[in-house]
Amino acid sequence: MQDFLEAFLNWEIMREASPILWAGLRATLLLSLLVVPLGLLGGITLAVLSTLPSPFIKWPLRIWVDTFRALPPLVLLIFIFAGLPFLGLEISAWSAVAIGFFLNTGAYYGEILRAGIESVPRGQVEAARSTGLTAAQTMRFIVLPQAVRNVLPDLISNTLEVVKLTSIASVVALPELLFQARQAQSVTYNASPIVAAAIIYFILLWPVVRLLSRLENKQLAARR
Amino acid sequence: MTPARPIVEARAIHKHFGALHVLRGVDFSVEERQLVFVIGPSGSGKSTLLRCLNRLEEPSSGSIIVDGIDMLDARTDINKARQKIGMVFQSFNLYPHMTALGNVMLALRKVQGLDKAEAEARAQRALERVHLADRADHYPSQLSGGQQQRVAIARSIALEPRVMLFDEPTSALDPELVGGVLAVMRELREDGMTMVVVSHEMSFARAAADRVVFMADGEILEQGPPSDLFSAPRHERLRAFISQIERH
Amino acid sequence: MTGWERFTDSFFNARVMAQYLPKIIEGFGLTIVLALCIIAAGLLAGLSLAVLRSFALRPLNWLIIFVVDLFRALPPLVIIVLLFFGLPSMGMELSGFASAWLALTLVLMAFSEEIFWAGITSVPKGQWEAARSTGLGFLQALGFVVLPQALRLTIPPLTNRTIAITKGTALASVVAVPDILGAASSGLSHSFNPSPLTLGALAYLVLFFPVVLLGRWIETRFAWKR
Numbered sequence: 001m002q003d004f005l006e007a008f009l010n011w012e013i014m015r016e017a018s019p020i021l022w023a024g025l026r027a028t029l030l031l032s033l034l035v036v037p038l039g040l041l042g043g044i045t046l047a048v049l050s051t052l053p054s055p056f057i058k059w060p061l062r063i064w065v066d067t068f069r070a071l072p073p074l075v076l077l078i079f080i081f082a083g084l085p086f087l088g089l090e091i092s093a094w095s096a097v098a099i100g101f102f103l104n105t106g107a108y109y110g111e112i113l114r115a116g117i118e119s120v121p122r123g124q125v126e127a128a129r130s131t132g133l134t135a136a137q138t139m140r141f142i143v144l145p146q147a148v149r150n151v152l153p154d155l156i157s158n159t160l161e162v163v164k165l166t167s168i169a170s171v172v173a174l175p176e177l178l179f180q181a182r183q184a185q186s187v188t189y190n191a192s193p194i195v196a197a198a199i200i201y202f203i204l205l206w207p208v209v210r211l212l213s214r215l216e217n218k219q220l221a222a223r224r
Numbered sequence: 225m226t227p228a229r230p231i232v233e234a235r236a237i238h239k240h241f242g243a244l245h246v247l248r249g250v251d252f253s254v255e256e257r258q259l260v261f262v263i264g265p266s267g268s269g270k271s272t273l274l275r276c277l278n279r280l281e282e283p284s285s286g287s288i289i290v291d292g293i294d295m296l297d298a299r300t301d302i303n304k305a306r307q308k309i310g311m312v313f314q315s316f317n318l319y320p321h322m323t324a325l326g327n328v329m330l331a332l333r334k335v336q337g338l339d340k341a342e343a344e345a346r347a348q349r350a351l352e353r354v355h356l357a358d359r360a361d362h363y364p365s366q367l368s369g370g371q372q373q374r375v376a377i378a379r380s381i382a383l384e385p386r387v388m389l390f391d392e393p394t395s396a397l398d399p400e401l402v403g404g405v406l407a408v409m410r411e412l413r414e415d416g417m418t419m420v421v422v423s424h425e426m427s428f429a430r431a432a433a434d435r436v437v438f439m440a441d442g443e444i445l446e447q448g449p450p451s452d453l454f455s456a457p458r459h460e461r462l463r464a465f466i467s468q469i470e471r472h
Numbered sequence: 473m474t475g476w477e478r479f480t481d482s483f484f485n486a487r488v489m490a491q492y493l494p495k496i497i498e499g500f501g502l503t504i505v506l507a508l509c510i511i512a513a514g515l516l517a518g519l520s521l522a523v524l525r526s527f528a529l530r531p532l533n534w535l536i537i538f539v540v541d542l543f544r545a546l547p548p549l550v551i552i553v554l555l556f557f558g559l560p561s562m563g564m565e566l567s568g569f570a571s572a573w574l575a576l577t578l579v580l581m582a583f584s585e586e587i588f589w590a591g592i593t594s595v596p597k598g599q600w601e602a603a604r605s606t607g608l609g610f611l612q613a614l615g616f617v618v619l620p621q622a623l624r625l626t627i628p629p630l631t632n633r634t635i636a637i638t639k640g641t642a643l644a645s646v647v648a649v650p651d652i653l654g655a656a657s658s659g660l661s662h663s664f665n666p667s668p669l670t671l672g673a674l675a676y677l678v679l680f681f682p683v684v685l686l687g688r689w690i691e692t693r694f695a696w697k698r
Contacts, residue, residue, distance in 0.1 A: 003562055066684050071639075072640070074653060075652075164547035166547075208545075306607040310605075315598050321624075330608070
């Protein structure tokens, strides 16, 4: 038991590591604030594009989305970060992460929003258009708001996943929370900094998990 | 005639749902081969009383003895006891992923441990009794409401229960399907089954019931032969209730 | 060298690809094995937890909900790193493969428990009552009547979630497991050429693209309104 506490819950080491852990947390939060809107933007674009009837748009779009759903995000990230320099492009860890997340999470948000758009009854569009609203206005004021409300739990769930995903940025040495924790661990040969990081992630994300659980249960009860 | 020990004997049943006092000291008994009809306004507690008899609801206090078994004793094997009590629900509750035959066979195989051939034979016979032998391989979604309810009845009688409980068996049926189910219930009665029926089908009560029990606000207000109750109701609330029903 | 030639020389270098193809194929096999182990253990554990939860024992349920919340909130990579780098200081050694397997199994367990539970609770109460009133015991009612109906509802969300989590096998490369990404990364650093990465990405697409399509098909097939 004593061994366990020393190896995993060593307060001394945690305290020593806290400055860089806080710096890591700040980076994680900043990163999340960057990639979530990027992903949503990509997602909305993809979802709106998918409503266009032309098969020349539908099929490439479908392939694009499925490709980025099939490719693990870490692979994409390393591909961008390690690969682009060979083309003579210098790319920072932040940029690589931004691009990688935009492509990957955009595809996931896109699928969710597409399902949301499809769940809005056609009658809504017909009513809007027959009052003279353009297609773009209909999408913006009538369809999208309802679409988002319909798939809100899925959107929140995916956002939670995106925030958790920021931890892979540690692999390309972006100084977010996990990276800092691993640095501290390798210097002290003690896992406590990683435990501290885990606790911080938990405190940060658990409220969202609980909220999500409640939302999902409400949806279930309504469907019964 | 020597008074036989009632096959169902419920004494001093109280049931609380939170702050709601749904059953207030109900004494209820049924003799063998009797058909007892329970009527009353919604919220009177009649369904709750029925569901206490096979312990689908737990009474807050009181005692329930069915065919000599103390239903509320912790040592009683409740699953064994329930084989002797058949229950038919308002919403049929047939298993959608099994055929009619499958629905009837399940308990025969898993609870009574019969082998496949015997269970199938027994199930087939039960379906014949409700006149649905030719629909044995149909799924519930392929059957009308009345047919589903009859399969539900077959599912219960296949276990050869000593008493059958009916919780508003025809309330969810289209009017033209009600007759088929009532006909099966009448045949069960003629075969000597002990039955407790919660229902609004007053003409059925008049024709087939041995005793009618009127409940309101968690209490039994009046009971007796249907002729007495319907033509000469003594209790004020019963009179009001009957005139409301007759209006339809 | 023109821009295009530079591109193909870096990312589609046939010589380098041929050199590292065997390692990538080995990684492919390893990724599949790892994924199957995760799916088997994770789904079984999740189903077990959901069944335990249906016993409605308060203190047990608090524990289950806490564990599920925990593994839904923590990033998988953090769990992998914690197991791989942390356990040795307690005298326990977990290989990279085992760390990745255990971590992702726990995550799949948590997510699948929620999905199974949602399925079980959406089976109408009347089905339980009908089954119990014919004398079927609790487990019999669960096994023959409730779960078969619940499972139908769980298949679309379960497929999606399982796909997402098994892509996490790529994280195993971080703890030196020679899966596809691991093989590709080491190919990159040994040859100073990103072609192994291209090969690795293609390998992942070969593996997961059909799975994603299968997931889409399952979703539409099982979009069954009660």
